[in-house]
Amino acid sequence: MSTVTLTTRRVLRKADLREANERLILNLIRQTPDISRSDLVRVTGFSASSVSLIVNRLVRRGWVREIRPESNLQTGRPPVALRLDADSMLAIGVEISHERTRVAVADLDGRILRQKSLPWHTSANVFLGRLRTAIQAEAAACGEGKVLGVGVALPGTIRRDTGRVTAAESLGWFDIDVNGELARRSKFPFYYDNNAKLAATAERWYRKPGSPEIKDYVFITAQGGLGTGVVIDGRILHGADGEASEFGHTLLYADGRKCICGNSGCWEEYASDRALVRIYREKEKMPDNSAAVAPSAEEIVRLARSGDPLALAALSEVAHSLSLGFVNLIYALNPEAIIVGDCLAEAWDLIETEVWDGLRQRLPQRYLSRITIAPEQLGGDSILMGAVANVLSHYFTTFDHQRDGQVRGEVTFVSAE
Ligand SMILES: [Zn+2]
Incomplete structure (x- = not known):
């Protein structure tokens, strides 16, 4: 028993x-x-x-x-x-961001079968209306009876119980009833969460069989800022109001650069995709009001890889600041892994040495002996696949089979029937 x-x-x-x-x-x-x-x-x-x-x-x-x-x-x-x-039922995953919004259909194994992109629109109503149409079209193509639900990921804070965005600064959304727009007249449930938290979920959900399990780790996203999904003892940290683990807005420099959150000196102003673009512009001496379009963070990484000295210097500054923030994270959470996504994953081999040098200078060795820092394993799809896993996790309960033969469920069980 x-x-x-x-x-x-x-x-x-x-x-x-x-x-x-x-x-x-x-x-x-x-x-x-x-x-x-x-x-x-x-x-x-x-x-x-x-x-x-x-x-x-x-x-x-x-x-x-x-x-x-x-x-x-x-x-x-x-x-x-x-x-x-796996084909008997399907889940729809939605990744919302300013740069890239995607709607994907996945099977019960979480495999993405197809996906399409949606352009951004500054009006939240217009954007969400188009997104609803795209979701309904995908659901109709699946056969509505086969859709288990829709998982939605976005940067910022969204109430998981109501689907209402409290604040998503990088989207310019405040107090927006996302569920009211998306789920109107829908026959299947919608599940919402922050994108970094869902990316962290994906790392655990899609773990390759036989690979070591990680229970305490942090996932870093870089999409219009720096998002952090924190997992402690296998569970996502949400906090009392779902607003926990906003490490991107923790203070790196008092009286530092003005952040989109209203404070100054936040970590993400120095270590994120936005920071990389801003630093590159400064090095290129592109004025803020210049009509010239600065390259995106991903393009800057590609420039650095081809040896562009300004891109390399901008990446080096970001690596330095990333390392400073990691010191805070590691002291606060003692994670066994930090997983970096988006442009940071693409640049990881270029910045890894500088990040580690910074950590060795500032942290006692005992904090560093066990920790791994690595790029995401899901090739830029961590957030989308996390949104899918958020649907599937309502139908599959993960549990750990402990060494002593005891089984610990996330919900519970005593005996069947
Ligand atoms: Zn901030």
């Missing part, structure tokens, strides 16, 4: 328990293709009849397929393998 770790505060009804058990089994099948019913009994500690009930239900629903291997005279009949039918 598995030991129960009760991590939910509400009293669970029988239907909740059934659902929680089902989500655990479904996630095991997702993570372990070709797992058998007896494997599930062994791993979960559920009774064989409980596992059968749940698996039969999932097979009837079309989410799980049974694969009957050929009998072999020597070894007898091998167990029936279970596999997720």
Whole structure:
């Protein structure tokens, strides 16, 4: 019998328990293709009849397929393998940003099947209206009955319960009812969160089988500023109002540069895509009001790679400031990993040495002996795939199979049925 770790505060009804058990089994099948019913009994500690009930239900629903291997005279009949039918249901992921808005359709494995981009519009109403049309078109193409839900990621603070943006400075959105615009007359649920938090989720959700699990880490996004998604003991840090882990707006220099948040001297004014473009402009002696279009952060990284001295110098300044902020992060959170995304990921091999030199100068060795700092693994898709995972995580419950054989669910379970 598995030991129960009760991590939910509400009293669970029988239907909740059934659902929680089902989500655990479904996630095991997702993570372990070709797992058998007896494997599930062994791993979960559920009774064989409980596992059968749940698996039969999932097979009837079309989410799980049974694969009957050929009998072999020597070894007898091998167990029936279970596999997720990834195409049976679909999730829609939406990544909103000033630079790049995408709508993607993904299968139950979280694989992106197709995606399209949407141009930015300064009017939030116009933009969200067009986005709603794009989402509805994708849903219609999927067949609406197949859409599990829509996950939406954006830079800034959005209430996860209401889908209302409190403040998204880089978009110029304040107190905007995003859900009211997007979900109008929709037949499927919408799930919202901050883009850096979702990118952090993606690192855990899409972890390659067999790769070491990380539980305490920070994901850094650079899209119109510096976003940080903090994961502590495997859980995203949201804070009391969902506004936690805004490290981009922590103070690096008193009386420093004016930030879009209204304060001065914020970290992201010195270490972000926006900072890189601003520093490059200054080095190029492009006046602020110049009509000449400065290259984007990604273009500056490409210039640096081709040996452009101004681009290299601008990247070096950003690396220095990035390192200063990492010192604060590491002292505050003692993470085992920092994962950098966007232009910082593209530039990582060019700035890595300078960042590490800064850390070694300022941090005791014991903080640095175990930490890894690496670019994102999902090739620029971490935020979008995190938005998809935010939908899927409502149907699959991840859990850690501990060394002592105890199973700890994110929801809870005692016994099946
Ligand atoms: Zn700020």
